[in-house]
Amino acid sequence: MIQTSQTATMSARDVCKTFHRSNGWFAKPSETRALQGVSFDVEPKEIFGIVGESGCGKSTLARVLVGLENQDSGSLSLGGRKLFGPGMADVPPVKRGIQMVFQDPYASLNPRMQVGEAIAEGLAISGMARSEREDRVAETLSLVGLSPDAAQKHPFQFSGGQRQRICIARALVMEPEFLVADEAVSALDISVQMQILNMLLDLRDRIGLSIIFITHDISVVEYLCDTVMVMYGGKAVERGKTADVLDNPQDSYTQTLISSVPRL
Amino acid sequence: MKFDFLNLKFIIGAFLLGFVLFLALFGNLITPFTANKQSLMDSLLPPLSGGHILGTDHLGRDILARMISGARVSLAIAASVVVISGVVGVIVGALSGYLRGTWDLVTQKIVESFWAFPPILLAIAILAFFGQSLTNVILALTIQRWIPYSRMSRAQAMVLRSLAYVESSRVMGGGLAWVMRRHILPNLMASAIIVGTFSMATAILAEASLSFLGLGVPPQIATWGGMLAEGRSYITRAWWLAVMPGVGIFITVLSLNLLGDWLRDQYDPKKTLNLI
């Protein structure tokens, strides 16, 4: 049975990241300060929303958390275990216990690999035997609502929503303590989006998954997240229980953001 | 991937290349003569006389037998050049595009400096320096030919590295070797095969040019380029000496270009333009 640790709290402190772009040999390189000291805590079994507009740093934060990008400074710990911080080498991605689901379900799966192979990739890298991998793949497929025979098919045989389920299965099979979902439903049709959102809620209830859900869509945050952090210009401008933040935003940017959302 | 085998480019290209390959492999069954057997009595016999299907040259050697030897040399050299340069080019380029940084900077400088030399001049220099031999011809032709592969692979690897499935592989612990083997290299194969097909055609031309200049493989081995050079002085008296190897080069290069063209069409994403 796929299980996740239900006791780990994630704490990030003062995470900073600046991108430098070379403008040729003689020009001054330009700087983008993507993260300027972001701190937050996520409780076990919590769905934590990070919301903001393009360029606010939310995707960079996701990439730093899973180890796809190196932070400049700051620290991150998971249930007392330090993942990065001053005076230590960064824990490599696979050892962090944080997995990621990406936005584009079409670019997320190698078209040449069978679905079962794709899901088991992480297990294969860690050296698990084939028969054991196959069992785990079948189990995970049913967890995300797909039939076990999906393992023998290729990604092109699946719709966007089904592919996103496969990507979630690929992340879950690693038994992560945290799942980071970066705009994981933005590219989906709305009828399918709701299926995935409900599935994430179910996964939290059934296997105690903690989720960091990154999105630009306030109404998705409202539906899915227990707590929310609003980011603007590389900083966290507001943080709190979702209902509190949405009903009574304190920060002026949060107020503008919430009032701009068209409502049904 | 569905290949359209009824395409005229494929049919003609495959037929011509098949014909050349057949000659190279089984040509000895057609003619009783050997490539270097001289018979001054029979010199400059026109085609279809004295049992010589394509005639004889100024030393009475059977042209068909020499053509067969030339086909072997040309195809073997071109194939080795294409395979070696392909493997080197794809690996260097894929690493450049995937790793970026210092490795990329250094290899790009090497690529640029190699590219700045006129190819035939570089090949001549290498042969003059190391001496004429089969291996040195292959080396001389490979030294620049890996560059198109590396450029193509670098560009594609740069796109691939930012794809979500490659990043996801990294998050799951995939190291350089794993990501290369599972995700990057398989995606480069199609383009590498297309580049290779065209490159094979130019390699055959280049080998012929070197032999024509007397810089190719040692002169005791019959090659199309060498035959062309020898036949040049007899062109007014015995046209077949120069024309036969010329035709050999022509149909081989044509067939490879047709096949390369066809392959490129097959892999062209525009072929499956999707409006839905």
Place this chain on the structure above:
Amino acid sequence: MTLSSDTRPADGTIAGQNAAPVLSARNLSLYIREGRNRIRIVSDVSFEIAAGEFFALVGESGSGKTMIARSIMRLLPASMLEIEGDLEFCGKSLTSLPENRMRALRGGAISMIFQEPMTSLDPLMPVGRQIEETLELHSDLNRRQRAERIETLLTDVRFAEPAKVAAMFPHELSGGMRQRAMIAMALANNPQLLIADEPTTALDVTIQREVMEIIQRLRRKYGLSVLFISHDLSLVHQYAERVGVLYGGVLMEAGPERDVIGRSAHPYTQALLNCAPGRRVAGERRRGIGGTVPSPRDWAPGCRFRDRCERADAACANSEIPVKDLSPEWRAKCLRPTE
């Protein structure tokens, strides 16, 4: 009636429904060629857009909404996109119009904005120069008049310094600014109909609101009709006057916004509204819609939505689904529409 832009009401009032529609589609079907096959991607769609009206076509991917927009502009050659049925612009058939007359309409009386403005702006030309080009093509303004017009247009889309923006290249503008520049260009020749294909999908919500407000303001100012293509029900709810809901190339429900979205009758519209995320009480789940959007290659006779519909039964599979009038302006293509 002529096709020139002077025929629309000068005072900009929104014409009543008895006036001739600016655009009418009657039994519009679209086919695309795929090898030797002809695949129907839009079936029998009929709708009208009155002068000054904001009409929204809502649908998920594969619903055919974008192809309908392209067919009006005839952006794809007949060899790729076949049009059946009638498309009329101000009473003139667009389907039989020769290509040169159609060219005069495009960017003239009918213009279009897209989801990604970067692809419709020439990266090598300053914004002002691009607007000027459409003016040169469709009007006989002289150089000075053109310059004035460009300034008015850029001011209309809320650029504080129009002269500065006119000299800028597309890559120097942000996404929202590009979309505004695109709107200015689309409006250059006083179109009667603006087709907006998901114009705000790639934009942030705060910018989206800005762009939508600009479209609304210009619509009032110039009496412009808008065909708005979107997948976003809440956006449509906020801005549209009339709505058509597409699913699988079929117009499932159409009518005034307050009916279609306010008290929808078609099970698909209802289900779609139920898919919109938002506040929920702990433990509660929106139902959403099970299954996936079918591909045009897999369409079967009967109702396209029946596999995912909770109200479907055997009758939905084999009969031709009738269009039911729920009010003079409101109709649904369903055997069992409900209030």
